[in-house]
Amino acid sequence: MRRIYTAAEMRRAEQWAVNRGVSFEELMENAGQGVAKDLLKRINDGRLAKPHCVLIICGKGNNAGDGLVIARVLAEQSISVKLLFVLGHELSELAQLNLDRLAPFNIEFSDDADESLFNDEVDWIIDAVFGTGYIGELPEHVARVMALANQAEAYRITLDVSTGLNCDSGQLAEHTFDADLCYAFAAYKPAHFMPNGKSKSGEIICLDIGV
Numbered sequence: 049m050r051r052i053y054t055a056a057e058m059r060r061a062e063q064w065a066v067n068r069g070v071s072f073e074e075l076m077e078n079a080g081q082g083v084a085k086d087l088l089k090r091i092n093d094g095r096l097a098k099p100h101c102v103l104i105i106c107g108k109g110n111n112a113g114d115g116l117v118i119a120r121v122l123a124e125q126s127i128s129v130k131l132l133f134v135l136g137h138e139l140s141e142l143a144q145l146n147l148d149r150l151a152p153f154n155i156e157f158s159d160d161a162d163e164s165l166f167n168d169e170v171d172w173i174i175d176a177v178f179g180t181g182y183i184g185e186l187p188e189h190v191a192r193v194m195a196l197a198n199q200a201e202a203y204r205i206t207l208d209v210s211t212g213l214n215c216d217s218g219q220l221a222e223h224t225f226d227a228d229l230c231y232a233f234a235a236y237k238p239a240h241f242m243p244n245g246k247s248k249s250g251e252i253i254c255l256d257i258g259v
């Protein structure tokens with residue numbers, strides 16, 4: 049059955065899962081591990097080339113937390129990972145926990161969205177800035193980073209929803225992340241089926257994360 053949840057319905061479903069005994073931490077781990085597993089499968093069966101370098105653009109909420117789980121799994125596979133933080137370093141508790149777990153790995157961190165970060169070395173860009181928690185307008189400096197990501201010669205992957213796209217209304221900001229591949233967590237979001245949202249999501253895969 050195809051589930052389509054708004055941001056509010058998603059939060060309720062996550063809370064029910066937690067009430068049944070799954071932790072938020074496990075849900076995040078399942079989300080990140082699920083994405084990494086699918087990406088590694090695509091490398092193994094030849095649908096994607098193994099990347100030399102993956103740039104993960106992180107916000108400060110749990111969407112960033114998912115990205116940081118993926119960073120760990122890719123680093124464990126000896127894939128070079130760079131992290132760019134665009135909303136500062138005051139992260140959600142779970143994002144911080146997963147950032148701390150990257151300490152044993154040699155991962156470059158930056159909060160300077162310099163054009164040189166988006167060079168030819170980067171084969172994949174993962175958008176972990178905003179998911180279902182995005183409200184209001186896309187901050188100008190984030191829009192600038194998304195524009196650089198969209199111009200880069202890289203394969204673009206987004207987590208849950210493309211940054212700049214409102215998952216409930218389908219409203220698009222200028223320079224919304226233009227994904228080739230989108231991983232929706234637990235359920236599709238309404239915008240995935242709206243023309244605006246479809247145009248910025250690429251192939252959409254819905255992953256079961258235990259919700």
Ligand SMILES: NC(=O)C1=CN([C@@H]2O[C@H](COP(=O)(O)OP(=O)(O)OC[C@H]3O[C@@H](n4cnc5c(N)ncnc54)[C@H](OP(=O)(O)O)[C@@H]3O)[C@@H](O)[C@H]2O)[C@@H](O)CC1
Pocket residue numbers: 062072075076077079107108109110111112113114135140177178179180181182183184185186187207208209233257
């Ligand atoms: N919950 C769970 O168990 C699981 C959740 N999962 C993942 O979490 C995602 C939802 O996470 P989330 O709720 O933390 O929101 P997210 O999209 O990361 O961003 C919110 C942050 O951005 C900020 N912000 C918002 N709008 C803004 C704006 N216009 N301009 C500037 N800032 C703005 C806002 O900050 P605030 O304004 O509140 O200070 C807040 O800090 C979901 O899509 C899925 O990927 C999975 O791991 C599975 C388990």
Ligand SMILES: [K+]
Pocket residue numbers: 111175176177178179206207208209210211
């Ligand atoms: K995202």
